[in-house]
Amino acid sequence: DTAVSQTPKYLVTQMGNDKSIKCEQNLGHDTMYWYKQDSKKFLKIMFSYNNKELIINETVPNRFSPKSPDKAHLNLHINSLELGDSAVYFCASSQGAQGGTGELFFGEGSRLTVL
Amino acid sequence: GNSVTQMEGPVTLSEEAFLTINCTYTATGYPSLFWYVQYPGEGLQLLLKATKADDKGSNKGFEATYRKETTSFHLEKGSVQVSDSAVYFCALSESHTGANSKLTFGKGITLSVRP
Numbered sequence: 001d002t003a004v005s006q007t008p009k010y011l012v013t014q015m016g017n018d019k020s021i022k023c024e025q026n027l028g029h030d031t032m033y034w035y036k037q038d039s040k041k042f043l044k045i046m047f048s049y050n051n052k053e054l055i056i057n058e059t060v061p062n063r064f065s066p067k068s069p070d071k072a073h074l075n076l077h078i079n080s081l082e083l084g085d086s087a088v089y090f091c092a093s094s095q096g097a098q099g100g101t102g103e104l105f106f107g108e109g110s111r112l113t114v115l
Numbered sequence: 116g117n118s119v120t121q122m123e124g125p126v127t128l129s130e131e132a133f134l135t136i137n138c139t140y141t142a143t144g145y146p147s148l149f150w151y152v153q154y155p156g157e158g159l160q161l162l163l164k165a166t167k168a169d170d171k172g173s174n175k176g177f178e179a180t181y182r183k184e185t186t187s188f189h190l191e192k193g194s195v196q197v198s199d200s201a202v203y204f205c206a207l208s209e210s211h212t213g214a215n216s217k218l219t220f221g222k223g224i225t226l227s228v229r230p
Contacts, residue, residue: 041202041223056217090158104218106158
């Protein structure tokens, strides 16, 4: 039973399109995150939600809009996709803030390719 | 601000070789330190952690010691296996509490182990 699941795993789309990635966790955690991993494997936090409330927004273009309908779900919607948005997007969750235990549970990633 | 610096990769070793992956950090205060591992096609998972100076984290034959005097958290393993081939990330958390504390990751280093 997958703890943190993301869909879709792969997404190929044209520039200018709008797309969404969904994430669900069944661990009962209260904090969820979106990370972006570029082609050089560099991992950078984008957003963090604690109990459906946005607590971290790391200078991400407003074309990216996260939505947390409940604490088990955190979706990422991207408008007007650009070539530079091509990356692997990871969802993660933790019990409490990252600084608490530092243990994040990651999904398998969603590879987005913008053509 | 906080930062994590990892040695440049990739690293290629023969099976049973000794592994060291260097990690140094810059932080205000007293961070917790972590190593995460990403196996091919998967999300990151916590490998080990240390929460205060001189602590040693260990798991699966890997070890790392929190060295405050050298601001380092180098990862070591005495005898690597082919199954250790993965990307390794050093990370720090800036505080133990607070909803907006977060993990800062290093750039990651790819380890390939030859049979």
